[in-house]
Each structure stands twice: as C-alpha cells, then as structure tokens.
Amino acid sequence: MFSGRFTERARTIINLAHEEAKKSNYDQVDTEHLLLGLVREGQGIAARALQELGVSLEKLETEVNKTIKKQDVPVDTTRPLEFTSSAKNVLQYALEEAHKLDYDHVGTEHILQGLIHEESGIAAKVLASFDVTSEKVRRVLIPVSSKRVVKKRLAKDSILSIRPYEPGKPIEEVSRELGIPEPDIIKMASNENPLGPSPLGIRAIKEFADQVHLYPDGGCYYLKIDLAEHLKVKPENLIIGNGSNEILQIIADTFLEPDDEVIYSEGAFVVYELVTKVIGAEAIIVDMKNYTHDLDAMADRITNRTRVIFIANPNNPTGTMVTADEVGRLMKKTPENVLVVFDEAYYEYVTRSDYPQTLRYIHDGRMVITLRTFSKIYGLAGLRIGYGISRPDIIEVMNKVRQPFNVSSIAQAAARASLKDKDHVEKSIKVNREGKEYLYRELKRISLDCVPSEANFILVHLDKPGSEVMSQLLKEGVIVRPVAGYGFPNSVRVTIGTPEQNERLISSLEKVLER
Numbered sequence: 001m002f003s004g005r006f007t008e009r010a011r012t013i014i015n016l017a018h019e020e021a022k023k024s025n026y027d028q029v030d031t032e033h034l035l036l037g038l039v040r041e042g043q044g045i046a047a048r049a050l051q052e053l054g055v056s057l058e059k060l061e062t063e064v065n066k067t068i069k070k071q072d073v074p075v076d077t078t079r080p081l082e083f084t085s086s087a088k089n090v091l092q093y094a095l096e097e098a099h100k101l102d103y104d105h106v107g108t109e110h111i112l113q114g115l116i117h118e119e120s121g122i123a124a125k126v127l128a129s130f131d132v133t134s135e136k137v138r139r140v141l142i143p144v145s146s147k148r149v150v151k152k153r154l155a156k157d158s159i160l161s162i163r164p165y166e167p168g169k170p171i172e173e174v175s176r177e178l179g180i181p182e183p184d185i186i187k188m189a190s191n192e193n194p195l196g197p198s199p200l201g202i203r204a205i206k207e208f209a210d211q212v213h214l215y216p217d218g219g220c221y222y223l224k225i226d227l228a229e230h231l232k233v234k235p236e237n238l239i240i241g242n243g244s245n246e247i248l249q250i251i252a253d254t255f256l257e258p259d260d261e262v263i264y265s266e267g268a269f270v271v272y273e274l275v276t277k278v279i280g281a282e283a284i285i286v287d288m289k290n291y292t293h294d295l296d297a298m299a300d301r302i303t304n305r306t307r308v309i310f311i312a313n314p315n316n317p318t319g320t321m322v323t324a325d326e327v328g329r330l331m332k333k334t335p336e337n338v339l340v341v342f343d344e345a346y347y348e349y350v351t352r353s354d355y356p357q358t359l360r361y362i363h364d365g366r367m368v369i370t371l372r373t374f375s376k377i378y379g380l381a382g383l384r385i386g387y388g389i390s391r392p393d394i395i396e397v398m399n400k401v402r403q404p405f406n407v408s409s410i411a412q413a414a415a416r417a418s419l420k421d422k423d424h425v426e427k428s429i430k431v432n433r434e435g436k437e438y439l440y441r442e443l444k445r446i447s448l449d450c451v452p453s454e455a456n457f458i459l460v461h462l463d464k465p466g467s468e469v470m471s472q473l474l475k476e477g478v479i480v481r482p483v484a485g486y487g488f489p490n491s492v493r494v495t496i497g498t499p500e501q502n503e504r505l506i507s508s509l510e511k512v513l514e515r
Contacts, residue, residue, distance in 0.1 A: 031121030044108030244386030319453025
C-alpha cells in the first residue's frame, strides 16, 4: 500500500483502482485505474470539480474504460498490486500538493492534480481530451478547498464521521424531564444487573471509601491474582481496564495504523466503529446472518491489510451467539498475524453448550484477546471495570498504551469481593433465566416478535419506530433502548429485569401499543 495519510474518499479511489486493475488482470495499478477509481467514487471534491467544469462523469468513465484492455493471464487476487512508476508519481505529486497547501491528509482533489501533472500517463491524456487542465481545476477548487482547510483544522476527517455513542437515558434525566419521581421509574435500557451489585461488593466499597485520597494500585496486582485463579491463567495474561470499552480503545491504539483494515459485523457493538475511525483505519463491515455474526463471510473478507477482527459474543443488541464450530472455522482461516478480539461481556449468562471457550486459543499461542467485564452479571457498571485475557507479549505492549491509575481502588476492591460471591452470580443467572422465559411468553401473547437471546436483554420487534415506542414508555416511567443506530429502526432492546419489572414492562407495552 502506498504510504501517506489519505482521506476516506481518497483511500476509496485507491481501493477502487486496485479492484479495477485486478478485474482486468493487470499486475500493476496504473494512472488510468486511478482515474477510473476517482470517477466511480463520484462524491469527492475532485469529482465535483470535474462536474463544475462541465465534464460528464459517465462519458469520462466510458473514455477511460476504452484505454483498459483485459489481459489474458490472470493475476493473484489475494495480494495487493504494486503501482506503476507513473501511478507512483501521481500519488507523490498529490502528497506534495497536500503538504504545500498545509493539508494534513491527501484528498481526492490532490489525486486529480497528480493525474493531470503526470503527462506521460494515460489518465492525463484522457483528461486533456476533455480540456481539463491544472489551472482550470485550481480555479474551481479554490472556494471548496479553503472551506475544507478550516474544517480540517477542527478535527481529523475520521473523527468528524463518527456516530457518537448514545447511552440509555439515566433515571435522573427522565425524572427531571417528565416530573416522574425517581422511585417510580424502572430502567430496562442498559443491560445492567437488576439485582444490583453483590452484597460483598457493597461492603468492599464502604470499607475502601476512606482511602480514595490515595492513588490506586496502577497494576491491579491483587485483582490480577484473584482473576488468574478464577480463570486458570497467569497474572501476566491479564490487563485491567476502566470498563472493557477502555481496552477496546487500547487495542486500537496499540495495533492499528491508518491503512489497516478492521473487520466486524453490521449490527454489532457501536464502539468497534468508534475506535476504528479514531485511528483512521478502514472498517470492513460484514452483513449479519440470522441476527448474528456471519463468521464464514467475515473470514472471506480477510486480506493482507486486515489487522483486527472484532466479534461480540453474545452480540449486543441482538443477544445472539456464534458457536464453537463457527469460531473454529474462522480461526483456521485467520492468518497468525491478525488479532481476533472476542468481546464476551455477557459470557456468564450463556447457557448453550456449543458456546466457544476462546481462552483455548490463547493457551495455543494465537493472536487472540478475550474481553470480559464486571459491569453486567457482577453489577458494577457504575464503577467501570473490565479486563482482557491474552498472551503475555500482547498484554505487555498494551500496557505501554494503558493510562496510569486507570482503575480506581474502589473498583478493584469491589471486583475482588464480587468474584468471591458465587451466590450472587447464581441468583443473577436464575433471575435472568426465569425473566427471559416470562418475557418470551408474554411478548408472544401480545403478538410481538423477538430475537432469542443468550444475554440479559432481548431485541423486540415492533410495527412502528422504536424511538416512538421508547418515548411513550418513558411517560409510563419505563426506560428501554431504541436501536435504530444498529440497523433496527422498528425495534427496541429491553433488559431482563426482576419479576416485578418484567410485569410492569409488559403492562406498559400493552398500554402503549393500544394507543
């Protein structure tokens, strides 16, 4: 891959150029492929500039295609193609143009200028036939580019395209906005343990409250000892984070470069997209199959640019899981240098026997990180503490990125105590199992479909927008989570609660759906 920092649209042009070259059995990417990629991308500043000059992109594409002759000998499509010397000159000129104009990324307009400047290339000749010159392009670009520089000084392009994470509404906010007393509100939106934290955890919180003036143990030494015994691993296999979300960010910071590819499923945890875009890496999003990750299709998308694969198991917000056999097939097809991240926040709730035990891949020395949390079954979401399990060498480099004192002393104490409270965990599992069975029955009774779940929440399908139902339920003092941002506009995600909470949810749903 050509080195340099490119905008997402500029990278799209380069990727399309590679695809076009391979399609015609070229063993190198040439200027005509870059021009064809620019035309087919169609939305960037360069494409708009050409249209401003009166150039029909459709006619330009036709003329470029005439210059590309299909070669007889097929090329190896599994490896990236090199650039011809002319194509390299185009990209080098684009880099110089961007630098000269004080841009921090190469945009589509710079590639267009490079194509015009490389007069020996086929692309320059095609552009000349449409009377496209560097001077004309510059005149058109002046107003557009000046606006773009201002925007780029605010933040990176990759940051500006991020969808912010939208958490479930807090009880306090609903009370403030709707005037409902806080005790009359139930929150079934954020997959928290309805039983609350472990009694042992609460006692530990109180005991450590008078020590918060001291910095915590930055290495979480004693928690790692307890976790290692619990998981049958070594302390050096563990990294502790301010929630497993922080570890996702550490993974991105440690292993990703802007030109890398990250594979994850549509409808998966939105933070995968967030950490990928912060780095400027390219997201490869694979369609779901039966509301869960299609691991075979994800394996087919692996290239030599793939660096990380994220797998939520069970998945949020669908509650579905992938099996041990499916994971086994993926791991056989995954190169040794690709990091596979199993996000198992709901691990303790799973009851199926075909759930994959991913720690075996770590014991086998594979590039695997398994993430778990104290936020769900242990009921410590407000303390923000999670952990990752991996090879010692992987943990070592991640700790170089981890912020010092990232986990509070109270969180560490509560986590250690909660690990010992097996009765609380077993009771939480029982309440979840019985609540799930009740909600399945009642949702069926009121003619609502749902996705069978292996977690502590259920994705419920509606015949109207989920955001509308959520707003109406808020007035009843019931908080649920709309999930349009995950690709399910007519659904809501509901946390499995206590028997009383579940009954109130069903009663409120019936009332709302009758309106």
